[in-house]
Amino acid sequence: MGECIYPEHVGVVEPNFPRGSNFKKVSVLPLVFIIFYEVSGGAFGAEDSVKAAGPCLALIGFLVFPLIWSLPEALITAEMGTMFPVNGGYVVWVSSALGPYWGFQQGWVKWLSGVIDNALYPVLFLDYLKPSIPALGGGVPRIAAVLALTMIFTYLNYRGLTIVGWVAILLGIFTLIPFVVMGLVAIPKLEPSRWLVVSLHNVDWNLYLNTLFRNLHYWDSISTLTGEVDTPKKTLPKALFYAMILVVVGYLFPLLIGTGAVPLNRELWTDGYFSDIAKIVGGVWLRWWIQAAAAMSNMGMFVAEMNSDSFQLLGMAERGMLPKCFGKRSRYGTPVIGIMFSASGVILLSWLSFQEIIAAENFLYCIGMILEFIAFIRLRMKYPAASRPFKIPVGTVGAVLLCIPPTVLIGVVLVLSQPRVVIVSVIAIVIGLFMQPFLKDVERKRWMKFSTSSDLPDLHGGNNRVPTL
Numbered sequence: 001m002g003e004c005i006y007p008e009h010v011g012v013v014e015p016n017f018p019r020g021s022n023f024k025k026v027s028v029l030p031l032v033f034i035i036f037y038e039v040s041g042g043a044f045g046a047e048d049s050v051k052a053a054g055p056c057l058a059l060i061g062f063l064v065f066p067l068i069w070s071l072p073e074a075l076i077t078a079e080m081g082t083m084f085p086v087n088g089g090y091v092v093w094v095s096s097a098l099g100p101y102w103g104f105q106q107g108w109v110k111w112l113s114g115v116i117d118n119a120l121y122p123v124l125f126l127d128y129l130k131p132s133i134p135a136l137g138g139g140v141p142r143i144a145a146v147l148a149l150t151m152i153f154t155y156l157n158y159r160g161l162t163i164v165g166w167v168a169i170l171l172g173i174f175t176l177i178p179f180v181v182m183g184l185v186a187i188p189k190l191e192p193s194r195w196l197v198v199s200l201h202n203v204d205w206n207l208y209l210n211t212l213f214r215n216l217h218y219w220d221s222i223s224t225l226t227g228e229v230d231t232p233k234k235t236l237p238k239a240l241f242y243a244m245i246l247v248v249v250g251y252l253f254p255l256l257i258g259t260g261a262v263p264l265n266r267e268l269w270t271d272g273y274f275s276d277i278a279k280i281v282g283g284v285w286l287r288w289w290i291q292a293a294a295a296m297s298n299m300g301m302f303v304a305e306m307n308s309d310s311f312q313l314l315g316m317a318e319r320g321m322l323p324k325c326f327g328k329r330s331r332y333g334t335p336v337i338g339i340m341f342s343a344s345g346v347i348l349l350s351w352l353s354f355q356e357i358i359a360a361e362n363f364l365y366c367i368g369m370i371l372e373f374i375a376f377i378r379l380r381m382k383y384p385a386a387s388r389p390f391k392i393p394v395g396t397v398g399a400v401l402l403c404i405p406p407t408v409l410i411g412v413v414l415v416l417s418q419p420r421v422v423i424v425s426v427i428a429i430v431i432g433l434f435m436q437p438f439l440k441d442v443e444r445k446r447w448m449k450f451s452t453s454s455d456l457p458d459l460h461g462g463n464n465r466v467p468t469l
Contacts, residue, residue: 023160023333025230028239030165031222033172035243036250037304038221039070041297042175043254043274046215050269052208055259056198062251065212066244068405073219073369074244075392075402076376078237081223082389083379085232088315089223090372097375097382100321101436106371107316108432113364114221114309115345120358121302122149122346128272128295147347153302154343157310160332161228164307171300178278178289179254186261186281194260206416213413214358215251217365220372221305224312228333233389257281306346310338320452322439327451363417363425366410373403 026034049058084092090110095103126136126145135141156167219240226232258277268276275294279287314335317326326337379386380399394402417425443450 023228024162026161026165026225026228026235027230028235028242030162030169031229031235031239032242032246033168033300034165034304034307035219035222035239036172036246037168037297037300038308039218039243040215040247040250041301042293043179043251044294044297045271046211046251046255047258047269047271047273048207048211050255050259051266052204052211054197054199054203054266055195055255055264057203057208058259059195059252059255061208061212062216062248062255065216066248069213069409070216070219070244070247072402072406073217074240076372077220077223078240078390079388079392080372080376080379081226081236082233083386085226085229085236086315086318087225087227087311088319089226089312090220090368090375091224091312091316091321092319093223093379094371094375095319097378098371100319102371103319104316104321104436104439105429105432106368106375107312107321108435109364109371109429110368111309111312111342112345112428113361113368114305114312115342116349116361116364117218118302118305118309118342119346119349121298121305122146122153124271125149125295125298125302128275128291128298131291149299150343150346153299154306154339156303157306157339158330158332158334158336160330160334161225161307163332164303167303168300171296175293175297175300176250178286178293179250179257179274182278182282182286182290183253183257185286186257189261189281190257191260194264195256197259197264209409209412209416210358210362213362213409216247218305220369221308224308224315227315228311237390302346306339306342309342310335313338313341318452320443320450321436322450323442324449324451359418359421360425362413363421364428366413367425367429369406369410373407377403 046058046062049061052058053061080093081089084096086092088107091103091107094106123146126142126149130136136145156163222236222240226236229235254274258274261281262277272291272294275287275290278290313322313326314329316322317324326335326341328336330336377396377399380396384396392399392402439450442448
């Protein structure tokens with residue numbers, strides 16, 4: 001990795017992308033809902049926190065965990081995303097701090113994590129419809145439905161970010177409104193004393209922490225398409241702030257209603273229990289609405305996640321980390337090959353069980369977050385005077401302290417991983433360690449075309465000058 005002569009200052013300005021310049025950029029509101037679906041998608045999936053720890057700890061968890069994990073991750077995403085307002089996001093951050101080899105490893109583990117996560121959503125979509133359509137419970141009809149849903153959701157991504165943004169807004173409204181209605185209907189039945197129920201000797205800490213972690217991470221995913229955002233230096237921090245409020249309220253309000261309006265039976269608090277609560281407090285019509293909202297939420301999360309994964313591959317191709325074909329855009333401005341690869345990965349991984357998907361996703365995601373934290377601190381130390389349109393108001397020591405709580409949490413999640421998950425994840429990581437030099441060899445032998453966009457900076461390059469982004 002080449003060193004710069006003037007490390008005390010790095011100018012960072014938005015580049016121009018001829019290939020994407022004719023396409024409409026994403027504004028604040030669509031970006032808020034894209035982030036909402038990349039992180040959360042609503043309260044569905046939060047039920048296990050009550051089963052694991054009871055109402056009081058569940059509510060405390062969704063208040064405190066965002067401060068320990070979500071806020072640091074969102075702040076780092078805002079700072080680094082505005083410092084490097086280009087597609088590729090965290091791949092660019094790690095590359096600029098640690099070199100292209102580790103940037104590729106970051107891209108590999110985060111892409112795998114995203115694709116594994118995305119394999120879950122068509123399955124969950126069908127699970128919510130299964131009570132009404134029993135044929136979707138298994139066999140050929142279920143396999144055909146998974147393939148059909150994957151193709152439909154993939155097509156939405158192909159049609160462009162404008163479509164994805166507005167789909168996210170509409171789905172978000174449809175997902176959140178039934179909980180507002182449920183809250184209004186449940187007011188006469190609320191008993192606040194139920195919120196205070198706690199039993200510390202009967203807590204499944206593994207399930208509790210994994211549920212919180214699963215429902216409150218992926219804030220950095222939006223960084224991979226920052227190059228498609230309208231004035232990202234202003235828009236990205238605003239969108240992250242509004243999305244943070246939306247996500248936290250989107251969990252706490254349903255949990256307050258569900259735990260306060262219905263007598264506690266922790267064993268019933270599993271995925272899908274909100275629809276049962278809706279039936280209890282409002283009737284069958286509200287239950288159907290919640291079930292439909294849950295299905296649509298999985299659709300929104302799939303579209304948002306694939307959007308992030310495919311633009312990440314495009315950003316890597318623009319830097320010569322992947323073959324040139326991964327940088328090809330459709331007439332809608334979307335990364336065609338990236339979408340196809342992400343969809344193929346989803347189909348191949350959809351046979352995994354729910355728990356296996358979550359565990360493998362969390363393990364790989366944690367490895368990627370460690371690299372991000374290192375890159376964040378490294379860039380603070382290496383380029384303290386770099387242009388940062390949004391800067392977390394702390395120095396180097398403060399930056400280190402900011403990363404300590406989430407790093408400790410990462411350690412806990414990794415330690416709690418099952419041996420099978422560890423083995424599979426380590427194998428995937430090792431494949432990435434060898435894949436990068438293999439692709440470099442492919443480039444040297446000219447088996448495939450690689451290119452670096454002339455509109456992008458040479459972050460480690462041999463021109464011995466300050467990189468300008």
